Amino acid sequence: MKFKAFITENGVSLLERRFLPALEKMGKVCHLFLTRDHTFFLHNLLNGDGVQSIAQFRKEALFDDYRISSQNEDRIAFAIDISLLYRAVRSSVSICSEYGGGGATENRLQIKLVKKLPPNCTQPTPYLTFETKGYKSAVIQDVPISKPLSRAQVLELQTALDMAQDLPQTLVQVPDLNQLQSYVDRMKHVGDLLNVSISKYGDLHVQISTTLITLGAEFRKLLVIGDKAQAPPEDQNLSAQSRSQRAILRGDAQSVQVSVRHFSKSLQCHLAKPDCAFYGIVPPGACLTVIFQFFIPGTRQTDKSISLHCRLPVLDPGSN
DSSP states (O other): OEEEEEEOHHHHHHIIIIIHHHHHHHOSEEEEEEOSSEEEEEESTTTOOSOEEEEEEEHHHHEEEEEEEOTTTTOEEEEEEHHHHHHHHHHHHHHHHHHOOSOTTTSEEEEEEEEEOOTTOSSOEEEEEEEEEOSSOEEEEEEEBOOOOOHHHHHHHHHHHHHTTOOOSEEEEESOHHHHHHHHHHHTTTOSEEEEEEETTSOEEEEEEOSSOEEEEEEOSOOEEESOOOOOGGGTTSOHHHHHHHHHHHTSEEEEEEEHHHHHHHHGGGGGOOSEEEEEEETTTTEEEEEEEOBOTTSSSBOTTEEEEEEEEOSEEEEO
């Protein structure tokens, strides 16, 4: 089982400034899944507890001189502490900056899997090692990882990853995540359960209710991808709650109940600097899905080399 690569300048930027800060908010530990063509950061895919997050990169987006081999179809997976990984990347970048100046060929950041014998131990321990080679020196940082997953565990992880790719039939685009975040921050002080409904008309309705107070927000006429429909004219003057209920009765909307804490945590993915986000409900109310879209810099074209999406567990399947 071998893995070795050099992190490109673009890869360092993606990891240090965008994705690792976001993934650290999703959970302390995740699975790093390496294949011949892709790198995945996966939260909660095997235990099913909490928000599932799936960050995927084509190998060219992060690495060059990428080499991987294993007896499991060149697939390697292990658990890693995101905060330790983030710290190692930041430290390596600062070392590169401090000892840099000689050009990329003289100062590159290498990453590889190694086994080392820790002090006072008889069994070697696996590490993900970062090696920063400067003009006259080299700095090595070891990030401890779990024992690599077995063939059966990798197959289980791959199966869970395949299942997590199911897309909702209707997706609505939310271009301003900061506005949505501000609403949810206020709702967190009211209660723990959030009702979310999404219609084929392009409406996203979030509401939290207790015996004393009901607080909600509605985003209307959003861009719809997938199944869409025209909103009936007779509904235009109704309240947001009434419109949502009528859409659900018609089969033009779905509603689920999720944890406010989970919803707020998924919004932390804005640290990865997506250009927009899409919300949808996988039928029949199986989970609330958030898909973050990234554009190629300077264009409105989707960057297909990177992707990030979250799946929020449903507390009440709601109606559809």
